[in-house]
Amino acid sequence: MKRIPNELGARSYEPRATGVRIRSWLVARGSQRSASLIVCILIGWASGRSMAQEPETTLKVDVKLVNVFVTVTDARGAPVANLQKENFLLKEDGKEQKVAIFSRESALPLSIVLAVDTSLSTRKDLPLELISARKFAHTILRPEDGLALYKFSEEVSELVPFTSDLKKIDAGIDRVRNGSATALYDAVFLGSQALSRRQGRKVMVVITDGGDTVSQVDYKEALRAAQESEAIIYSIIIVPIEASAGRDTGGEHALIQISADTGGKYYYATSLPQLDDAFQKISDELRTQYLLAYYPSERYSDSEFRQLRVDLASPPAGGPYQSHYRAGYYTRKGTF
Numbered sequence: 001m002k003r004i005p006n007e008l009g010a011r012s013y014e015p016r017a018t019g020v021r022i023r024s025w026l027v028a029r030g031s032q033r034s035a036s037l038i039v040c041i042l043i044g045w046a047s048g049r050s051m052a053q054e055p056e057t058t059l060k061v062d063v064k065l066v067n068v069f070v071t072v073t074d075a076r077g078a079p080v081a082n083l084q085k086e087n088f089l090l091k092e093d094g095k096e097q098k099v100a101i102f103s104r105e106s107a108l109p110l111s112i113v114l115a116v117d118t119s120l121s122t123r124k125d126l127p128l129e130l131i132s133a134r135k136f137a138h139t140i141l142r143p144e145d146g147l148a149l150y151k152f153s154e155e156v157s158e159l160v161p162f163t164s165d166l167k168k169i170d171a172g173i174d175r176v177r178n179g180s181a182t183a184l185y186d187a188v189f190l191g192s193q194a195l196s197r198r199q200g201r202k203v204m205v206v207i208t209d210g211g212d213t214v215s216q217v218d219y220k221e222a223l224r225a226a227q228e229s230e231a232i233i234y235s236i237i238i239v240p241i242e243a244s245a246g247r248d249t250g251g252e253h254a255l256i257q258i259s260a261d262t263g264g265k266y267y268y269a270t271s272l273p274q275l276d277d278a279f280q281k282i283s284d285e286l287r288t289q290y291l292l293a294y295y296p297s298e299r300y301s302d303s304e305f306r307q308l309r310v311d312l313a314s315p316p317a318g319g320p321y322q323s324h325y326r327a328g329y330y331t332r333k334g335t336f
Contacts, residue, residue, distance in 0.1 A: 066092075069106065069201060069232060069263060070290045070310050071324045077281070079288035080321060081105075089311040090292050093303075101293035109200035110286060111162060112140070113191035113231075115150040117208035117238075119182040125238050129207050130173050132275035136205075137169050140283045148194060152187035153179020154214055162198070184208060184251050185215035185222040188233070188258065192222075196229035201289070203264075205282060207236045210252030219254045224334050226262050227326065235259045235266040236278045263326040285324075304331045 068090065072080040085102040114133060118126060137147055146162035149172040160172035188206065195202040204226070215222075226233055235255040259266045265285075267278035292310070307328040315321055 065100070065293055065295055066329060067230065068292045068294075068308060068310065068325055070292060071263070071285045071288070072290065072312070073285075073322050073324070074318055075320055079285050080318075081288040082316065083290065083312075087312055087315055088290070088292055089313045090294060091309040091311075092294075092296055092306050094307075094309075095297065097294040097297060099292050099294050101291065103291040106201055106286075106289040106291055108291070110140070110142070110145040111195055111198035111200060111202050112145070112147045113150060113195055113204040114147055115152060115156075115187045115191050115204060115206045115208075116176060117153070117182060117184070117187075117206075118151045118176060118179050119153045119209075119211070119213075120178060120180055121182070121209050121211060122238060123178050125209075126176070126178060128272045128275060129238065130176055132272060132279055133207065134170060134173050135276060136279035136283065137173075138166055139279075140286065141166065141169075146198070148191075149173065150187060150191055151176050151179075152183050154181040154183060155179070156183055156187050156190050158194075162194075181214040182208070182211045182251070183215045184210075184212035184255070185217050185219060188222040189215075189217045189225045192225040192229040192231050195231045196225075201286070202229060202231045203286065204231050204233045205236065205279075206233065206255065207238065208251070208255070209238045210250075210255060212251035212254075219258075221334075222254075223258050223261060224330070226258060227328070228330050228333060230326070230329070231262060232264045232326070233259050233262045234264040234282050236275065237266060237268050238275075239268060239270060260324075261327040263324050265324060305329070306331065 070088070072083060074080055081104065083104070085099060088099065088102075090097045090099055114137070116126075116129060116133065122129070141147055141164050143164050145164050147160070147164070147169055148158060148162045149160040149169060151157050151159055159175055160168055163169065184206075188204070191204045191206075195204065217225075233255075235258070237252055237255065239252075256266045265282075267274075267281065269275045269278050296306070305328050308326060310323050310325050312321055312323060
């Protein structure tokens with residue numbers, strides 16, 4: 001029986017023809033947190049005794065190379081691909097950083113989690129979503145890349161693990177079926193966990209109508225998991241009418257913010273042409289990213305979250321330009 005790591009809580013995995021089902025339970029999750037708290041208290045008590053008996057020791061921590069993927073678009077929203085290293089000004093917590101590695105064309109392997117909302121509210125649009133998703137996979141994937149297909153309704157299921165085999169991806173898309181409720185934040189959380197174990201560039205594309213009804217994690221936990229995994233999240237929000245009154249916009253607005261904070265974007269789509277257009281824009285951006293990597297010069301605050309800012313210096317004619325990049329990074333892993 002195949003198992004997928006899942007920190008949402010106690011889990012059961014059931015082999016299915018359609019892939020791997022991921023279940024999580026709040027009660028067990030709460031029990032895990034209680035157990036963790038007890039362990040932390042005991043460790044703290046033991047550490048206190050040890051500190052009283054042993055001299056102080058200075059621990060040195062190696063500074064990690066920080067990768068910042070940046071997409072620059074012009075006034076029409078088209079990616080800008082002719083910028084140089086000198087056109088970027090990178091800051092961490094307000095302090096300028098020296099860019100150690102710069103690349104105009106990201107040749108790094110690309111890992112994509114394609115997460116499709118299959119709740120009842122998407123029943124009418126799901127066939128069109130799958131047609132467009134199939135085109136995207138065939139357009140974007142290279143032999144060195146990998147795409148994992150997830151579906152989420154009342155639970156999150158991995159239909160296809162990371163692969164560049166288009167036949168396997170097509171077969172997985174053919175097995176997508178509707179469910180009932182929507183575990184949107186769980187999908188973001190679990191997709192981010194899967195991406196955290198990958199190398200290179202990490203992307204999640206979420207196709208949904210934006211609702212969330214049964215997730216076991218909340219917005220903050222989903223966002224932190226995405227930021228810790230360095231995932232760039234693109235959201236394609238399916239609505240009959242963009243400004244339709246009466247729909248639940250909570251998850252929709254959360255997705256918009258998660259996309260912004262991870263350096264991605266969001267798109268509204270009401271038809272197959274708009275779906276295709278959104279996927280094409282995502283594909284174009286992923287092929288015209290800039291990589292800015294640096295070693296933090298020093299620690300400027302006690303916060304575990306370091307804020308990033310990328311400005312353009314002396315950009316070429318044709319602006320105004322807009323830069324998209326992650327809002328920051330955590331210096332230590334969260335405990336969920």
